[in-house]
Amino acid sequence: MGMQIRKVGVIGAGTMGAGIAAQVANAGLPVVLLDIVPPGANNRSVIAEGAVAKLLKTEPAAFMTRAAAKLVETGNIEDDLARLSDCDWIIEAVIEKTEVKHQLYRRLEAIRRPGSAISSNTSTIPLAVLTDGMPEAFRRDFLITHFFNPPRYMRLLEIVAGPDSDPATVDAVAHFADVTLGKSIVRCEDSPGFIANRLGIYWMQLAVCETLDAGLTVEEADAVLGRPMGVPKTGVFGLMDLVGIDLGPHINASMARALPPSDAFHRVNRDIPLIGRMIAEGYTGRKGKGGFYRLNRDGGRKTKEALDLKTGEYRPEHSPRIAEAKDLKSLVTAPTPHGAFAFRVLAQTIAYAATLVPSAASDIAAVDDTMRLGYNWRWGPFELADKLGTDWLVRRLDEEGMAVPALLRDAAGRSFYRVEKGRRQFLGLDGAYHDIVRPEGVLLLEDIKLTARPVLKNASASVWDIGDGVLCLEFTSKSNALDDKIVEMIGKTVDLVRDKYKALVIYNEGQNFSLGANLGLALFAANIAAWGEIDKSIAAGQQAYKALKYAPFPVVAAPSGMALGGGCEIVLHADAVVAHAETYIGLVEAGVGVIPGWGGCGEMISRWRADPKLPRGPMPAVAKVFETISTATVAKSAADARDLKFLRPGDGITMNRNRLLADAKARALSMVDGYAPPAPPEFKQMPGPSGAYALRMAAEGFRARGIATPHDVTVAEALASALTGGEADYLDVISEQQMLDLERAAFLRLIRTGPTLARIEHTLETGKPLRN
Template sequence: MTINRVAVVGSGVMGSGIAAQIANAGVPVLLLDIVPETGAATGGDRSRLAKAALERLKGVQPAAFMSRAAAALVTPGNLEDDLGALADADWIIEAVIEDPEVKAALYRRIDTVRRAGSVVSSNTSTIPLTRLIDGQSPAFAQDFLISHFFNPPRYMRLMELVAGRHTRADAVAAITDFADRRLGKGVVSCNDGPGFIANRIGTYWMYSAIGAAFDLGVAVEEADALLSQAMGVPRTGVFGLVDLVGLDLMPHIARSFRQTLPLDDDFRQVYRDHERLRWMIDAGLTGRKGKGGFYRTETHGGIARRQAMDLDSGLYRPLATPTLPSVAAARQGLRAALAQEDRGGRFLRRVLLETLGYAAGLVPGIADSVRSVDEAMRLGYNWSEGPFALIDRVGAEWLADALRAEGRLVPPLLALADRRPFHRVADGRVQHLTVRGDYADAPVREGVVALSDVKRGRDPVARSESAALWDLGDGVLCLEFTTKSNSLDVGVMTMILHAVEVIGDGRGAWTALVIHNEGENFSVGANLDQVRSAAKDGRTDDLLRLNSVGQTALMAMKRAPFPVVGAAWGMALGGGCEILLHCDHVQAHADLVMGLVETRAGLIPGWGGCKELLARRFGVTDRPAGPMEPIKAAFESIRAAKVSGSAAEAKELGFLRPSDGVTFNRDRLLADAKAAALALVPGYSPPRPIELRLPGPTAALALRMGVDALHAVGRATVHDVAVAKELAEVLSGGRTDLLRVVGEDDLLALERTHILRLIDQPASVARMDHLLATGKPLRN
């Protein structure tokens, strides 16, 4: 079956967020909620709840919608007047309160109007499927499953899927495929039990960590630093996470688990009704949505200062940098931190033993494989590794011995592993230990290619300290950045030149190039530390070389006789954006953050970014009439360091072409990029050179006057003006007029001249210093 229309019933935070992500995929969504009592009685807006939710979504941060066009695909309604419209939906998602009776009554109403064969699912995270379908029609049971999204639905990759013994296999396949390809989700199949996988383990872990911190006198900053640095959980740690999700939700989750979990489940031992937590909830200290939580920000005299709560007294104090030996040791690895005998080491050992022992005891109860458990925790809680990968880091034997030493039971699966890892590589294939005690290959999903799999057990075609070339097969090479944070330096640019040379005319062993990596970000630009150091030391030759090699490499790539495709996710900023602007095609992850942000460092784009964005705004071909509109558009994008919040916004800003591809699931990005590259090979020819007619000094004067006006009203600083005036000279074409043609080499020369005028100015160096130190732009 095909999913062409979706309905979501329940317009709360989760329901409306799910509707937004489905609309982001380009699918029309009907969002329904109840008729408010006042609406029914007074003739008011009967769809007020759903409409209010939709309006709220348009303003939330981080943004729920990827574009204005996506928001227009959501139609609000109500369950009285619009119930019949559910007949048009291929998939109906229920996201109402966690009350089995309320859900049951709603399902009976849905069943009277839905189309035969349409899929109905619940977003529940606590109620077993068997209870949800109890008393429903056989046809309903065949079409029903649980599809548990994580909040916020746009950004959290996990969707837990639970199918019943009556659920149709083709319904499971359809929802799995749609959630994977269209919504970008990692779909993990779970067994039907309380909390499924991620919340079952995640809630246990949170209560374990909170209890250990209270018992051992570990400060909130210390606990969060240890968990993030040693255990690989997000930087929020546990106390920051509780602040994020809301402290007031914790008792509800715990109550549900205590009601539904078996009497011998270890959660009952780790759970404690902390007096401090009850006091915080009563005082409104529920986290970010309240008056503060374990952390808060206080502003005095216009200066914001972060504070942390002292767990003993309940009083706030200035945020402190942890100085425990165990925190320092955590930077060397998990085992190093566990070996410490301070309170941090004792805290970490206790949390690790409890959490990993608990997780090992849940398989096969909550899932059929350890791989599913690890995937659920990675995608649902953003752990860098799942619990079984963590066991591999410390050793199954070490964990079993440590559990025995503390008088704890060793789970059968952990005993079965003995000295063996839960994950291994054999003959180039990733394998996982099964509950039978043997190893099974990890399943290979059609349309998924990981660069890490390509690299496993192979040598690159070429490698330097900054980059590497890998053979993707079918005549396609992949260029990978290998610098810290994927920053761009002379070595990266030299490897681009080498890739062009290796592929040659595109008629030999290789016919196309893909630029991709699996870092957190595609690239946040040039190595600013190197640029700053060269500017401070007056090493003009080094700066000239970096600029020249960068321009030469990107132009060689653009003019090459074979297609080049950029496959980007995360952030592509500054030089990273410039690389993508020179590609024939970009396959972008749906949440790509892209932009030319050099003005934040007191600079302008110097590797062709100005010329490429200007050409995009002109539509590549010259427009003799009215050149100021595209010039002003490019000028404002670069001057204000505008960035996209999504691939859709990148297209609106001109950083991506309308023809560039968008991939929702990160796992599919490289395969989609390779396919796009191969599709361009037959009959490929490089793009036509850019030729523009630009007004020159008259345009530069108009742009400068606009910036001076902003400065006069306090919206631009002194150095903002200085940077903008150099940018204006480039985008206006320099000393030219509308009778002359300005080519690519002319624009590159202008970029080179004007960036070098800025790069060693004290105000630019100050901006670079501040950006490197704080991650924030300096307003000087």
């Protein structure tokens, strides 16, 4: 590797600049954040300082831990520009005015370290304009790095290099952004709006025009253009509310100025008086008084309202009646206004996407990647074209008198993607198919599945051979909820690895690692009073997790997204963890009126007792665990999970989701030689009944202050009894199995209570906890 990036500078502390600085800090690197000195300011760095303070309060959180914020050094560009002289990469995120950027670049050129990378986060100004008149050394080190908002959560990074950019510098920035910042990189051509916004802005403007022309409501448009097309449920109008309606006219105007007269964007870029009126009156979306949707809080009640596009007045939001279509093609061919609308928006969007290759994107895969990553579409436009059939789509476009770009006409009768010899391929401009090549260090289960069959499989789990003697256990149930089939599969997998393989990784590519045990099954069993079955299923889960913990080979858990309840406990029982940075781990059982039943209590006590910073004695570790479990605390990131002890200091964190499986496999293989399972813990000096009483009094205190509910106290009592060792005396030594028995007994006591069953039922119905 050539250039190493160890320190970053960001100029411009607006939403994007500050968010980029926060993500660099999340990766553990120092970052300097500068902005202008506001006129008459006593504190000359007030803008950058204020931006960091604001980010610490933002939801969803920009920083993965509060400690990360300490890595951001703030200042201003009048006094502190020289502090960027030891930065390896300087990112400019100032106002979208060419002259302002040029003035700044000339000042930077005087102070920056030769060979340091310099990039702009612009989304509207071409690179050729930004580098115009700049010296050769500057042009060589310059590129565009277009982040998406919010930078912590949006995975897409569009990179544009110029004809003079040094390829090694561009590669170093791309590699750093991928591995260290967790971004998925798409290289774009130097064209207006690059790829994602060029297509996304056209799609949004087209959808608004077609909605008005068809006389549909905002709810109808969002229902048709949302889930059926693999678009987030915000659809188009909900997305505009989220982004800010007032941004639209500025973005559209800059696109209109930059695009050639022949571009199809000009046909849809029409003035919409209703939107002008909304902006003038402060109805700019979620940040304003409302947008196409709003929450009306009049009379102390919250009513969801939607804007009537005909009258411009709000009315109660309604759920539109859209005929259920079995697939995308039946939606766009339905002989209804909704079907005609769906076809017009989708067909014109795909056709427009086809005009962007090769002017904006080198191939169709780049276009699809940007829309999946930048707009959270489930399928890119060319994948959507394959669902309709290219020959059918071209024929319909011709029939409707719509433009058919050459790329689309040339593809007619062939699919844009295919699988050949286990490799996914895309159709190139040369008419040949080309392999989709993953970056080095990326291993995806979806790729393995193209050629392999699972080694083991049942209705809720599969086991895959991922090479080099390592198996991967994948949950496949709804929400990856843990049930008896997964528990059974754990046992079979342990036996198989013991006999024929070297190590096991527990991983999946679902949105969440696991939302915990299947509550529906637990409720069903409780409703028919099958207490013996519940007891058996808890005991079986405990034994399965112990089998993982004491297996004679390394077990590595690789969670991503939410790992809750039993999903957290499986992580706690692994020899090592490699977690995606965006992993939210927690023991949340108290929220549904029970306590962890698969070993979570004992595992957490062992971890807190091993912390040298915690005072010795029976109570400190137990009190910490009681606080974490009784409040159903969930870590807000993998780094936060370390602080809460859901992860150990030696567990790994991977920033890029696509690198998680490869990193976990490498960790497992590194542990194979000389591996020995851990020694079972012994719980000495447990606080016993007096400790349980102290914890119960604390819970009663919370209830007296109105923080805890009556059933919270009941759950806390059962939890306190398990955590303190039951009837144990201070001198007793409690075994791991005895701790598990205490957990199980407490769980079974609680599941027999009416308030717990009410909590479970309410959570299943609403997805929210019941406070009873």
